[in-house]
Amino acid sequence: MITHRIWKYGDNINTDVIFPGRCTYTVSHDPTELARHALEDLDPAFAASVQRGDVIVAGRNWGNGSSREQAVTCLKAAGVHAVIAASFARIYYRNAINSGLLVIECPAVIAHLETGDTVEIDMENALLYCTAGSFVFPHLPESVRAIVQAGGLINALKMRD
Amino acid sequence: MSATFTEKILARNAGRASVQPGDVLDITPDVVLSHDNTAAIAQTFAQLPHGRVRYPERLAITLDHAAPPPTPRHAQNHAQIRAFVRAQGITNFFEVGRGICHQVLCEEGIIGPGLILLGADSHTPHAGWLGAFGAGIGRTEVAALWATGQLWLRVPETIRITLTGQLVPGVMSKDFALHLIGQLSAEGANYRAVEFDGEGITAMSPEACMVLPNMMAEMGAKNAYIAPDETTWAWLEQQLQRSRPHDYRERLAHFREMALYPDPDAHYAAHHTTDLSTIEPVVACPHTVDNIAPVSRLHQIRVDVGFIGTCTNGRLEDIAAAAQVVRGQRLAARLLVIPASSQILQDAIACGYITTLLDAGATIGTPGCGPCMGNHMGVLAPGEVCISSANRNFRGRMGERDSAIYLANPAVVAASALTGRITHPADILNP
Ligand code: SF4
Numbered sequence: 001m002i003t004h005r006i007w008k009y010g011d012n013i014n015t016d017v018i019f020p021g022r023c024t025y026t027v028s029h030d031p032t033e034l035a036r037h038a039l040e041d042l043d044p045a046f047a048a049s050v051q052r053g054d055v056i057v058a059g060r061n062w063g064n065g066s067s068r069e070q071a072v073t074c075l076k077a078a079g080v081h082a083v084i085a086a087s088f089a090r091i092y093y094r095n096a097i098n099s100g101l102l103v104i105e106c107p108a109v110i111a112h113l114e115t116g117d118t119v120e121i122d123m124e125n126a127l128l129y130c131t132a133g134s135f136v137f138p139h140l141p142e143s144v145r146a147i148v149q150a151g152g153l154i155n156a157l158k159m160r161d
Numbered sequence: 162m163s164a165t166f167t168e169k170i171l172a173r174n175a176g177r178a179s180v181q182p183g184d185v186l187d188i189t190p191d192v193v194l195s196h197d198n199t200a201a202i203a204q205t206f207a208q209l210p211h212g213r214v215r216y217p218e219r220l221a222i223t224l225d226h227a228a229p230p231p232t233p234r235h236a237q238n239h240a241q242i243r244a245f246v247r248a249q250g251i252t253n254f255f256e257v258g259r260g261i262c263h264q265v266l267c268e269e270g271i272i273g274p275g276l277i278l279l280g281a282d283s284h285t286p287h288a289g290w291l292g293a294f295g296a297g298i299g300r301t302e303v304a305a306l307w308a309t310g311q312l313w314l315r316v317p318e319t320i321r322i323t324l325t326g327q328l329v330p331g332v333m334s335k336d337f338a339l340h341l342i343g344q345l346s347a348e349g350a351n352y353r354a355v356e357f358d359g360e361g362i363t364a365m366s367p368e369a370c371m372v373l374p375n376m377m378a379e380m381g382a383k384n385a386y387i388a389p390d391e392t393t394w395a396w397l398e399q400q401l402q403r404s405r406p407h408d409y410r411e412r413l414a415h416f417r418e419m420a421l422y423p424d425p426d427a428h429y430a431a432h433h434t435t436d437l438s439t440i441e442p443v444v445a446c447p448h449t450v451d452n453i454a455p456v457s458r459l460h461q462i463r464v465d466v467g468f469i470g471t472c473t474n475g476r477l478e479d480i481a482a483a484a485q486v487v488r489g490q491r492l493a494a495r496l497l498v499i500p501a502s503s504q505i506l507q508d509a510i511a512c513g514y515i516t517t518l519l520d521a522g523a524t525i526g527t528p529g530c531g532p533c534m535g536n537h538m539g540v541l542a543p544g545e546v547c548i549s550s551a552n553r554n555f556r557g558r559m560g561e562r563d564s565a566i567y568l569a570n571p572a573v574v575a576a577s578a579l580t581g582r583i584t585h586p587a588d589i590l591n592p
Contacts, residue, residue, distance in 0.1 A: 012347055012449055016555035021534035025197055025227050026234050029204065041557040061348040064381060065555055066534070067283040067297045068198075089381055090352050091283055095299035143185045143313065153305050154208055 001120040001129070004055040004081055007046065008115040011059035015071040015092065017042035024068050031077035038074040052079030055121075057113045059085065063092025072099045082121060084128065084137075086110045097144060100152035104128070106137040163424035165319040166386045167354040170294045170421050174277055182318040182430070187311045192272055193219055194280030195303055196262045197226035200241040202281060205304035214249045215310040221253040221262070221271050222246060225529040228257040231537035260502025260528040263287035263375065263472040268504055270401045270412050274389045275419025279303075279312060284472050284552065286382055289374035290367070291397070292389040292420055297378065317383045318430035319354040324361025326438035331587050333482070333570035334369035335474055335550070337435065338376035339443050343453030345433070351381030353430065356423060361437040362387055367396040368478040375473050376552055379450040388422050403504075442585060444548070445568035448556040456573055459583040465545045467578030468559075469571045470499030470526070471533045474550035477508050483575035484514035486586050487521035493581035496574075497539045499526035521579075535559045541566075548577045 020040055027033050039046040056062075056075065062085040063071055072095045075083070082102035096103040104121070112132035113119060120129040128135045140148060150156035162179045164172065172179055175186040195202055199222050206214075214220060222242065230236035239257070246254045255265050263284055266272045274292035278285060281303040288295030298312065306312050328337065342349065355377045362370065370393075374385035389397075397416065401409035442456040469475065469483050480498060487496070498518055500506040506528050509515050515525060524539070532539040533551045540560030541547055547559055547566050554566035567583065576584040 014449075014553075014555045016534075016553070016558045021558055022536060022540070022560070024534075025238050025536065026232065029201070041562045061351065061381065064347055065283065065553060067281060067299055069300045072299075087348065087351065089348070090383055091297050091299060094302065098299055098301045098305075141185055141315070147313075153301050154205060157209055157305055157308060 014065035018071040034074040035077040038078040064089035098153035109135040191276040211308040223255040223262040227536040264501040273416040287375040289385040321429040323359040326436040335570040355385040466495040467574040468549040471551040473552040475501030479571035482572040484517040486575035496523040496578035499531040
C-alpha cells in the first residue's frame with residue numbers, strides 16, 4: 001500500500017479559499033495553472049510544496065460555498081490523491097465524484113492526523129491506516145460507485161453511449 | 162403514503178409512486194441553468210459524443226457574473242457563450258445587463274411552482290421561494306445533463322422550519338435567515354432539504370420570502386421550499402403579465418397544474434420553530450456566514466464600503482429600504498448599489514430611489530453579480546472592510562485576501578455606509 005503525506009486543515013474550509021473566485025473565469029483548464037492557485041487563500045505555502053500522492057485531511061464541511069469545480073480539479077491538478085474529511089459540503093462531494101477525486105468521509109480518524117503525518121488507504125476494505133490504528137470508512141452507494149470507477153461522470157457517459 | 166414536498170416532486174419526476182430519503186433517482190429537470198460558466202461547461206460537453214443538446218428548450222443561460230466583461234479574457238468567454246447559444250438554438254438566453262440568473266429566471270417565468278431546476282450555481286435553491294425544486298450542481302454534471310437530459314440525485318431528508326409571529330419594523334427576512342444559520346451552523350442542513358411554513362411566512366412579502374431559500378445554500382441545503390400562497394400567485398400573475406404578455410395565462414395555468422404541497426403528516430428529520438417577533442438586526446462577521454452577532458454589539462467596526470445587491474438582497478424593497486435610510490444625507494463611506502435585474506433598476510428609477518441614492522453619493526452598477534464573488538465592479542483592497550447585503554463573507558471573496566466582509570440586511574448596510582461604522586438603521590431613522 002502507498003504511504004501518503006498529509007496536509008491538515010480545519011472545519012468549514014470553503015471553496016473560495018480552495019480556489020479563488022476571482023480566478024474562475026480567467027484561469028483556464030490548464031492543470032499547471034489550476035494547480036498554482038490551489039488553496040491560495042488558505043495556505044500560500046501549499047501549491048509550491050505539495051507532492052503527487054499527498055492527501056488533504058480536514059474537519060467538517062470541507063468545500064462549502066460555491067459550486068465551482070476548480071475547487072476539485074485544482075487539487076487533482078496539484079497531484080492530491082484524496083481528501084479525507086469529517087464531512088463534505090454537498091456540491092463539493094458530488095463534484096469530486098463526478099470529476100474522479102477520491103473523497104473519504106471518516107470523522108473518527110481526523111483528530112489522529114496532523115500535517116507531516118502519513119496515512120495509508122485500503123480502498124478494497126474501506127480502511128485507513130495511521131499510527132493511531134485503523135479506521136473504517138463507509139462505501140459509496142452502489143449506483144454512484146460506477147461513476148467513480150469509470151473515473152468520473154464524463155468517462156461514465158462515454159462508456160455508456 | 163404521506164410525503165414532504167421534496168419527496169413528492171422527485172418521485173413524480175422519476176415516475177415512482179413514493180420514495181424514501183436516501184434513494185438515488187434519475188431526475189429529468191424542467192430547467193437547466195448556467196451563466197458565465199457556460200463556456201467552460203461547453204468545453205466539457207465537447208468531450209462527449211452527443212454533439213447536440215438533448216433538450217435545448219430546457220436550458221436557461223444568463224451573462225451576469227462578470228458582466229459587462231472587465232477584461233478581454235472575460236469578453237472572450239462571453240463571445241464563446243454567444244456562439245454556443247446560437248449553434249445549439251437556445252432561446253432562453255439573457256444578455257449582459259438583464260440581471261442575476263436566479264432573479265431573471267423568476268421574472269421571466271422560466272421557473273415556477275412544481276418545476277425542477279438544476280443549476281451550475283450554488284444559490285439555485287433560490288427558486289424554492291416559488292414552490293419549485295432548485296438545487297445546485299457542478300459543471301461536469303451540467304454537461305452531462307445537456308447531453309442526456311438526466312442526472313442522479315439522492316432524495317434528501319427534510320428539515321421543517323415553522324415561523325410564528327411577525328418581524329418588527331426595521332427587521333428584515335435577511336436577519337431571520339442569518340439568525341437561523343447562526344443557530345444551526347453553516348452545515349446545519351448539509352445534504353438536506355428545508356421546508357418553511359407558518360403564519361410568519363404568510364405575512365412576508367414575496368421579496369422577503371425570496372431571501373430565505375436563497376440563504377439556505379449557506380446552511381448546505383440541497384433545496385428549500387415555501388408553499389405558493391395567494392400572495393405568491395398574485396405576484397406571479399402580475400409578473401408574467403409584464404414579462405410574457407403573449408402567453409402568461411397558459412404559463413400560469415401550467416404552474417397551477419404542476420404546483421405541489423407537502424402532506425400535513427409528512428415525516429421530517431427535524432422541526433424548528435422561530436417566533437419572528439424576537440428577531441433583531443444581526444450581522445454575519447468575517448469569515449463565515451454562521452458567525453452571527455447583533456448589530457447593536459458592532460458599533461465600533463469601521464466600514465469603508467457598503468454593497469447592496471446580489472441574488473439575496475438586490476431587489477426593489479432592498480433598494481427602497483436603503484433609499485429611506487440615506488434620503489437627504491451624505492454618505493461617510495462609499496455605497497455601491499447594484500440592482501439584481503434590469504426590471505428592478507427600471508422600477509427603482511421610476512420610484513425615485515436611484516436619484517435619492519445618487520444624491521447621497523452612492524454608485525449605481527449594471528444589474529448583475531457585481532463584486533459579490535470578487536470578479537469586478539468594486540472589489541476590495543487589502544485591509545478594506547465591506548458591509549454587504551450578499552450571502553457569503555468568505556475570506557478574499559470580494560477581492561484581496563486581507564479584506565473583510567460583514568453581511569447584513571440592506572437597511573443596515575445603508576446606515577453603516579452613512580456613518581462609516583456598523584450602524585442600526587433605527588439610529589438614523591428615529592434618532
Ligand atoms: S449575486 Fe453572488 S451569490 Fe448570487 S449568483 Fe451572483 S455571484 Fe452568486
